[in-house]
Amino acid sequence: MADSRKSRSATAAQANEGTLITRGERKQRTRGTLLDAALKLMSEGRSFTSLGLREITREAGVVPTSFYRHFRDMDELGLALVEEGGLTLRRLLREARKAGVPAQDIIRGSVRIYLAYVREHHLHFGFIVGERMGGSGPIRRAIRTEVTHFTNEMAQDIQQLKLLGRPLSTATLQMICGLVVSTMLNAAGDILDLPPKQPQLEAELVEGYVRQLRLIFLGATQWKERS
Amino acid sequence: MADSRKSRSATAAQANEGTLITRGERKQRTRGTLLDAALKLMSEGRSFTSLGLREITREAGVVPTSFYRHFRDMDELGLALVEEGGLTLRRLLREARKAGVPAQDIIRGSVRIYLAYVREHHLHFGFIVGERMGGSGPIRRAIRTEVTHFTNEMAQDIQQLKLLGRPLSTATLQMICGLVVSTMLNAAGDILDLPPKQPQLEAELVEGYVRQLRLIFLGATQWKERS
């Protein structure tokens, strides 16, 4: 299942642009514009449960009835968004693995990389962070399992990289990663609705999160199992 | 501004129950049923931005036009809810101050007390936690400042109680309390949509959050200023 990322758009009902012809591809394409339309509307300060079917199809440049060719109802579209978001989360870990840990000042470097990634995928992060606690039950649950998977993968990575010196029980590692993840999702939320072009405020936020992470890892190195 | 808590309700258009007569009181009362109606609808898995004016007045047992006697629009009602929620947050601190820290096993005791409080005020916490990151901009901002105030008060309390042994700079204290608060709001969200009557799952969650807090405070005792 390819992802064909980088700004799906265009009004779906447009002429043959380039060399796309097959029926399945066209279907995936407008399905994508529907998903993007939903994300865009949410990025303008709306919650998922407040989106209307017609509103989305309008934004996507498609007639309302077309919606049903791709999703049974809004919930199904929401779950598709969760899946996309989960994919974006996993890609973050994959890229981090490939790039390795920053040479020095590991924590500050990681926070910067992370926040750049959040900005690059602000639509997905805005959706995940925004719908993680409020809104529709099924979607909230789906997001929770995605985040849990992410946390577990992160725990595995940290263990294999021996990033904390001595080994820790997997339960402890998961506890620590849970803390890190919730802190960083919090950070994503803060960064994303920072007024744009305010390097001062941004730097303060970043410094705050760096210190929080330092504190967490300081606690982790001192942690005593079985107490 | 009294609070007249404990389940405002009843259909507003009812007879004189007991000894309420004055016009202002009646007004505050139906205003309260409107607020409660909004909270109730949200507790059924809806986000604030998805609520309709008519829907709220219907739930409150009042005709739609009555809404305008109390709020200019939905945003104003939302901000009123934020204020109520902020009040509930502050009351938590006030009660904690009065009761003093638990005798032994401080952290676990505090977590239990906190979660009981969250359950007791699940409507307010559900609203705050749910709308803190998703949804309408103005409301999100209002919640953020409430939470910041809460964090600052908490930092003051911890300083005065000398809960961390040696003194820490106020910036550090705020950083730590920020971490604690975001962790506990996270906990509130998790607890609130736990399927009911599952003491097993609940105990696991509680244990997880106890360990996270322990780790944070362990890091805090080891924290070195200026590094």
Next chain:
DNA sequence: TTTGTTTGTCAACACTTGTTCACTGAAACT
């Protein structure tokens, strides 16, 4: 080429939405 499949369109439906205006009746004031 002919046949079947399927994405997207169009028109129409029964409802719900936010907001307006003129009104009623009782509490509040003089």
Next chain:
DNA sequence: AGTTTCAGTGAACAAGTGTTGACAAACAAA
């Protein structure tokens, strides 16, 4: 007492909602 104020009502509006069914055109398979 008479008068004013105002929370709550009822009817009406233009506009928007989700969903339906029948239809067009282009791709896929024969």
